[in-house]
Amino acid sequence: GIQVEQSPPDLILQEGANSTLRCNFSDSVNNLQWFHQNPWGQLINLFYIPSGTKQNGRLSATTVATERYSLLYISSSQTTDSGVYFCAVVRTGNQFYFGTGTSLTVIP
Amino acid sequence: NAGVTQTPKFQVLKTGQSMTLQCAQDMNHNSMYWYRQDPGMGLRLIYYSASEGTTDKGEVPNGYNVSRLNKREFSLRLESAAPSQTSVYFCASSEVGGFGNQPQHFGDGTRLSIL
Numbered sequence: 001g002i003q004v005e006q007s008p009p010d011l012i013l014q015e016g017a018n019s020t021l022r023c024n025f026s027d028s029v030n031n032l033q034w035f036h037q038n039p040w041g042q043l044i045n046l047f048y049i050p051s052g053t054k055q056n057g058r059l060s061a062t063t064v065a066t067e068r069y070s071l072l073y074i075s076s077s078q079t080t081d082s083g084v085y086f087c088a089v090v091r092t093g094n095q096f097y098f099g100t101g102t103s104l105t106v107i108p
Numbered sequence: 109n110a111g112v113t114q115t116p117k118f119q120v121l122k123t124g125q126s127m128t129l130q131c132a133q134d135m136n137h138n139s140m141y142w143y144r145q146d147p148g149m150g151l152r153l154i155y156y157s158a159s160e161g162t163t164d165k166g167e168v169p170n171g172y173n174v175s176r177l178n179k180r181e182f183s184l185r186l187e188s189a190a191p192s193q194t195s196v197y198f199c200a201s202s203e204v205g206g207f208g209n210q211p212q213h214f215g216d217g218t219r220l221s222i223l
Contacts (some may be wrong), residue, residue: 001167040215044214086150095166097153098150098151100149
């Protein structure tokens with residue numbers, strides 16, 4: 001299967017700070033998705049972004065498929081942003097491969 | 109909107125017992141998925157169903173069976189539970205499969221412990 005690596009594995013931010021999370025993948029992919037898993041374990045879709053840039057409020061994402069990476073930007077972080085951020089990629093068929101996640105803690 | 113509903117939310121089993129995890133979605137999605145999430149790890153795909161009447165193995169299918177009962181429901185069965193199957197199980201659905209420009213929507217998970 002495809003390898004998906006996320007960095008950093010852990011991140012602690014002061015409320016109001018900005019951050020960039022990275023997702024590298026080992027082969028060409030057809031689609032990529034970013035998720036947020038909140039402290040209660042719920043998984044929330046953030047972006048479906050096989051290429052290009054998208055923005056949703058304080059969050060934005062960029063995928064450069066030719067260079068096999070995607071970035072998730074969080075600006076003006078809030079305590080509710082805490083949790084684990086996963087990227088997942090699809091190479092062929094219906095199989096999503098997940099990275100091991102970035103655990104984010106935002107402190108007031 | 110309920111979205112994706114999983115039952116039960118928690119379960120404790122003894123080694124060798126069998127159990128079926130239920131999943132239902134009310135979004136009229138064609139594709140459904142079962143994942144497991146182990147501590148400190150991302151999700152791994154167990155089985156998926158691209159459309160009603162079809163099922164396929166994912167990355168970690170051993171020890172599991174699935175049934176796509178109808179378009180709404182996709183169940184996961186453990187025939188003889190083992191401690192290595194202790195995990196959090198997530199069901200997801202999407203309008204079409206991975207090639208489509210549609211996101212996956214997840215249930216809240218089933219926390220399964222096998223003693």
